Amino acid sequence: MKYSIDGISKERTIKSVDVVKMVEEVEQGENSKEQQEQKNKRIIVVNYLDGTQDIFDFSLVTLRQIEDIMLAQGKKYVAKGSKKIFLNSNIHALFAGMAVLSGGAAAFVASPLVAVALGVTAISCGTAAVVGHVKKQDYKKYEFFFRKVADKLDDYKKILATEQEIAEPKSTKSTKMTGIRQLDNTSMRSLETIVTKVERYHEIEKGRQKVKTL
DSSP: OOOOEEEEETTTTTHHHHHEEOOOOTTTTTHHHHHHHHHHHEEEEEEEETTTEEEEOHHHHHHHHHHHHHHHHHHHHHHHHOOGGGOHHHHHHHHHHHHHHHHHHTTTOOOOOHHHHHHHHHHHHHHHHHHHHHHEEEEEEHIIIIIGGGGHHHHHHHHHHHHHHOGGGOOOOOOOOSSSSGGSSSSSHHHHHHHHHHHHHHHHHHHHTTTOOO
């Protein structure tokens, strides 16, 4: 999650989650199961929007609990964000127009102070327009994820696993996404690809079931 959520403090808003493999030195000649497990130890690092962290020993139970929290926060972000002003395209256009007008006017003003003021206004309005557009695209991605992608991810992972069994891994080109943890680093186009792939498979499998054998 890149942005704050109304009703959830920044120190509780999960920004990202990293599963890190801790490579530790093992004495030469020592190869017990316990020592190998220690050598391959993994941890879960939870990063929050306020810059703080929590660190846990890796377990699937802990990871799923963290993902459940992220899903709940993402749903709240979509619900709360639907009322935000940054979604209004007219507001983006207004800020962009003000940036252009202010910047143009600054070039023809004789007073240096007025020119600087207009320049600052142009920069501020331009920045607001850009930030508003970026936030809108981020919101649209989260909204699309919960509306179209979330309930297809299990099927998508099964499809990828099947493809890897019957084809060389390098010959299959697919978006690598397992859940909410990868959402911020997954493009809207990739999400659309996931939906399309699952729907294609369902169409073919549905048609295959109708074929009668003699």
